Amino acid sequence: MTKKHLIAILLGTVGFLLPLVLPLETLSLAGKINLGIFLMAAIFWILEPIPIYATSVLVMLMQIFLLSAESPIAGALGDFQAPAYTLYLNTLANSIIILFLGGFVLAAGAVKYQLDRNLSRIILKPFGTKPGSILMGLMLVTALLSGFMSNTATTAMMMAVILPIAAAAPEGDRFRIALALSIPFAANIGGILTPIGTPPNAIAINALVSRGIDMPFSSWMGYTAPLVISGLAALWFILIRMYPSSQARLPLQLEGKFQTSPKAIALYVIFALTVLLWVTEKLHEIPSGLVAFIPVALFPVFGIIERKEIRSLPWEVLWLMAGGMALGVAMNQTGLAVWLVELVPWAAMSPMMILAAFGVVAILLATFIANTVAATLLIPIMMTLVGSGIGDGFAIQTAALMVAVGASLGMSLPISTPPNAIAISTGLLNSSHMLRVGVVIGLVGYVLLLASAFLIWNLIF
Amino acid sequence: MPDRSPPAQSATDAHLESIRKLIAEDRFFAERLRSFQAGDLLIRETEREQAVWLILEGELQLSKGAESNNQLRFDRLGAGELVGILSYYTRNPNYFGVLAVESGRALVLSWDDVDGLQESQPSAYRFLQELIKGSLTKRYQRLADLHIEVDRVNQALNQEREELRATIDELRKTRERLIHQEKLAMIGSIVPGIAHELNNPAASLSRNADYLEGILKNLLTGPDTPEQMAQSWQAGLQNAFSDTNEQRQRLEQLSQRFPKLPRPLLRRLAKLPPELIPQGNSVPKDEQGWERLLQPFEAGHFIQVVRSTSHRISRLVQSLKRYTRPQSENFQAIQVEDGIRDTLLVLGSRLRDTEIETDFAETPKVSANEDELNQVWTNLIVNAVEAMDPGGKIRISSRLVTDDQQVEISFSDSGPGVPESLRNAIFEPNFTTKAQGGNFGLGLGLSISTVILQKLDGTLQVEDNNPKGAKFIVRLPALRP
Amino acid sequence: MNDPKLYILCVEDEMDVLDAILRDLSPFESTFQLEGFSSAQEAGAWIDGLDPDADRIALIYCDHVMPGQRGVDFMSELQRRESVVLKGTCKVLFTGQAGHQETITAINEAGICHYQAKPWEPDELVELTRKLLTDFVIAEAIPPLPYMSQLDQKRIAEHLHENNPFQDA
Incomplete structure (x- = not known):
């Protein structure tokens, strides 16, 4: 353990103890404990002395032991109606988590039978060999796939596609930078498209669901599609302007064949069925979390994924989300969220300004820390703010979308998202390229976010 | 009858x-x-x-x-x-x-x-x-x-048969020896051709290194070039390889002094003599500046490497020739101790980590070709050095064996010794434990020495040294005063 | 957890040859640690000083015909050491003239993964190194991103895609 880690742990501990010793008269003891957990989690998530998923489960543990009805100190919590500890634990298997699990399983099957690779091949074919159109095709494929698979896995796959093109480009061709940036950025933007595209979406949807507001799969896609499409278009335009190709044509080698084994065909059918049921949720009203369980159950049944693949599913991402959700639950229960909201004199600002400000904070925070964590920290406060009547000028869905989408738009640093980290590791570009385009995309994205909020979401909700 | x-x-x-x-x-x-x-x-x-x-x-x-x-x-x-x-x-x-x-x-x-x-x-x-x-x-x-x-004839026949059998055995051995000699002879027949083919490029390498040196000297030591570059060039020409441990230490020191410089540049810089590393104001501002300092040094160093490499090729060719055509002229009366002293002098740097002790008696002269005999001494000393860890010790002594009027020179080392099983093999061609320089790369060292000594009616033997190591003993017939 | 330092060692008794190898491999020095040694003994002792928690030797290039310990014997000795530092290390023997018996020893006892003839083409050496380092990083499940710029990136990308080593967060 390094010195840096030690200091972070010390800071986290101080963060936990601070609310207990400060004279915070308006906050209950439960609220103080919750604030302590919140501060500690925030410090751990930001400085990462332990992995972020470990912080998540630590949060759950502390809540179970300090803030549940079964807690040994439950009696000392005074007026606080401590919930059953299962309320916190249930987040581990709530419908959003299952929705994500479904997404993971679909992705694992797709990778195993190279469905994703073959789909990308099919989609890329019509885009020809001109640099501009190839770039457009690559971004489209990446965005679409990352809407249903993890942004990181999609980026890894697409990097394998562009690396030979980049290697074939003449030394010093700036188009290489365009290629290397297009993939992670399109993946980051594409993740916005569906509820399972990236974890912040899940945090937002869970917050809405816990307030009794439904957010069907297809509705989410409808709300975010304009932003995703215009964001991709803007990115495409920026990239070919800033890093044009010196070649008239590029060699794009797409080889491969759809697998036709019975298992592969079973995968295609179940995959198509699941996605179809998701995007048509409005028509049949089968909840997406329920649909997600179809591949979770049927893939092992048909032997499409086996023990090895099940073991290598990214379970820690589920823990990370569940811990974040549990923290949100506690902040509502203990009144911490309300207390925090009341700290700021919101009345001085117009609701639109507040909304705009949260968008900026979400983007900035997500630039430096994990997107999920940014969403986890901001969404409970944002939701409470709207619920408390201060943000009367906009709908609660708008607030949730604002933070969740904003969290996906922070991408100007290599550490901002895992796809960025992969791209920078290839050495095809350096961080100044990423910063330049990332900042522009952040600004453009922010404008699109505001436009979506005021021109679309606010009119619908 | x-x-x-x-x-x-x-x-x-x-x-x-x-x-x-x-x-x-x-x-x-x-x-x-x-x-x-x-x-x-x-x-x-x-x-x-x-x-x-x-x-x-x-x-x-x-x-x-x-x-x-x-x-x-x-x-x-x-x-x-x-x-x-x-x-x-x-x-x-x-x-x-x-x-x-x-x-x-x-x-x-x-x-x-x-x-x-x-x-x-x-x-x-x-x-x-x-x-x-x-x-x-x-x-x-x-x-x-x-x-x-x-009956008498039968007896004679039996005896002849026995003799024949012995002769056949002898013949078989001779044939093996002949095949080996044949091989050598074949090498001998192609060596002049190969020697020519190798010597030409080697000479060309060496010539061109000279031309290059002249050109670079003009470019790097002119009145407009900074003094630093000229110094660096000179140092490169004289640079000897420092050992890897020392280089590692220098590299560490340099990377602490100039933490911003990339590692490959620092590695090259570590070869520069410490006094040429700039200090204070003269420290280059950018990598270009460092390159201007380094490149003259490397140019000099590379010229030196080319030269020593071509020299090595020539030496290799020479030793090959000598091995395959060992008859030589110019026998002189030689005091062996003088030759050994010369050889020690020439080997100089290679003996840096070795302690040498000589114990020479007053011995009569022997008749030999001086160069060839020096080659024997070189082979024996270098073998001993390479068999030992640094800090080893070689003792060279000479004496006159009065019984049969022979000069005996022994080389004792403190190395691992020669196992009984290898005592014959080491005198055969291609027995090699190393790959440094001249003869030694071919694994011909002891084999050449044996051939040279046999020609002089001398002998080369190996035995265990007391308490450890090997002892190579050369005997040569003494000249009558 | 910090990323391990990955080393490339070169053992060669002839200094000008060693210099040339190090020079050819210097592109890797931006991400890997490159060290040269003039004898097996020197390298062997230096390896003892590595930190098992932080250092891994990815690749060793070793000359075969050297004074003192020969390449194959040195590699066999390393193979017998049970140091974490040497786990999965790829060993390359630089030789043009290994005999039959030596080849057997090389494979059975020394775990040599490649023979490299002398003289070599610098580009080939760089490509070989890239391939072997990529093999090492994948086989040893070392997080590849910090080293990716000097590895076979396509293979690493495919490896990342197929093995989900890390995910969106």
Whole structure:
């Protein structure tokens, strides 16, 4: 353990103890404990002395032991109606988590039978060999796939596609930078498209669901599609302007064949069925979390994924989300969220300004820390703010979308998202390229976010 | 076959004389007289001749297979001896064929004649009996001699066979040796060609390094070039490789002093002599500046490497030539100790980590080619150095072995020694434990040394050194003062 | 957890040859640690000083014909060491003239993964190194991103895609 880690742990501990010793008269003891957990989690998530998923489960543990009805100190919590500890634990298997699990399983099957690779091949074919159109095709494929698979896995796959093109480009061709940036950025933007595209979406949807507001799969896609499409278009335009190709044509080698084994065909059918049921949720009203369980159950049944693949599913991402959700639950229960909201004199600002400000904070925070964590920290406060009547000028869905989408738009640093980290590791570009385009995309994205909020979401909700 | 006259020879002659008289007196005998010429076949084998021949003059040869190529000669019969006696007594066909080898006459009596003689001329019959007895005795004696002779020949043959076997063994060994020599000879025959082919590019390398040096010298030491560059160039030309440990330390120091510089640049910088590393204000501002400092040094260094490499190729070629064509001229009277001192001097830097102790006695001179002998010393010393860890010790001593007037020089090291099993192998070509420089790369070192020493009627041996290590002993015949 | 330092070692008794190898491999020095040694003994002792928690030797290039310990014997000795530092290390023997017996030893006892003839083409050496380093990083499940710029990136990208080593967060 390094010195840096030690200091972070010390800071986290101080963060936990601070609310207990400060004279915070308006906050209950439960609220103080919750604030302590919140501060500690925030410090751990930001400085990462332990992995972020470990912080998540630590949060759950502390809540179970300090803030549940079964807690040994439950009696000392005074007026606080401590919930059953299962309320916190249930987040581990709530419908959003299952929705994500479904997404993971679909992705694992797709990778195993190279469905994703073959789909990308099919989609890329019509885009020809001109640099501009190839770039457009690559971004489209990446965005679409990352809407249903993890942004990181999609980026890894697409990097394998562009690396030979980049290697074939003449030394010093700036188009290489365009290629290397297009993939992670399109993946980051594409993740916005569906509820399972990236974890912040899940945090937002869970917050809405816990307030009794439904957010069907297809509705989410409808709300975010304009932003995703215009964001991709803007990115495409920026990239070919800033890093044009010196070649008239590029060699794009797409080889491969759809697998036709019975298992592969079973995968295609179940995959198509699941996605179809998701995007048509409005028509049949089968909840997406329920649909997600179809591949979770049927893939092992048909032997499409086996023990090895099940073991290598990214379970820690589920823990990370569940811990974040549990923290949100506690902040509502203990009144911490309300207390925090009341700290700021919101009345001085117009609701639109507040909304705009949260968008900026979400983007900035997500630039430096994990997107999920940014969403986890901001969404409970944002939701409470709207619920408390201060943000009367906009709908609660708008607030949730604002933070969740904003969290996906922070991408100007290599550490901002895992796809960025992969791209920078290839050495095809350096961080100044990423910063330049990332900042522009952040600004453009922010404008699109505001436009979506005021021109679309606010009119619908 | 030695001719031993039987004691009865004179008796035979007397009886023969009596028979001759009878022939002259009696028509019966005169009619039965027969002349023969040398080469006549008188009796065929297996013919039923039914006659007894008494040779009066000339010589007959008994033989089997006279008509075939595979003639077996049995016995020669001269005057007074009889042919056909065996047939006569056994009534069997003739056992031998009879060939006249010297012309003469014989008395040919049919079996009936002989039988009748007993009655008609008892005295003649008695002479005949005597002659038959004499002839058989003679023939038996010759048979006994023959047996003895056969036995003697057999013994000689056995001995020759043993000798042959030993010779074949010897031949087999010789053949192996010859094959090896043949190989060497073949190398020898292609070496001049290869040597030429290798020497040309090596010479060209060396020449071009010289030209390059001249050009770079002009470019780097002109009045407009900074003093630093000229110094760096000079240092590069004289740079010797420092050992890797030292380089690592320098690299660490440099990376602490200039943490911003990339590692590959620092690694190159670590080769620069410490006094040339700029300090204070003269520290270059950018990598370009560093390159301007480094590149003259590296240019010099590379020229030096090219030069030493081409030199190495030439030395390798030379040693190859010497090995395959070891006859040399210019034998001089040499004081071996002087040569060893020279060699130690030349080896210089390679002996840096080795302790050398010499113990020279006053020895007479030997007759040898100085260069070749120095090569032997070089091989032995370098072998010892390379066999030992740094800090090893070599002791070189010389003395006169008075018994057989030989100068003995021994090289003892403190290395791991030579295992018994390798004692022969190390003197053979291609036995190698290393790959540094000249001869040694070919694994010919000790093999060359052996060849050189053999030519001088000298010897090279290895034994265990006390308490550890190996001891190589060279002996050379001393020149008489 | 910090990323391990990955080392490339070169053992060669002839200094000018060692210099050339190090020079050819210097592109890797931006991400890997490059060290040169003039004898097996020196390298062996230096390896003892590595930190098992932080250092891994990815690749060793070793000359075969050297004074003192020969390449194959040195590699066999390393193979017998049970140091974490040497786990999965790829060993390359620099030789043009290994005999039959030595080849057997190389495979059975020394775990040599490649023979490299002398003289070599610099580009080939760089490509070989890239391939072997990529093999090492994948086989040893080392997080590849910090080293990716000097590895076979396509293979690493495919490896990342197929093995989900890390995910959106």
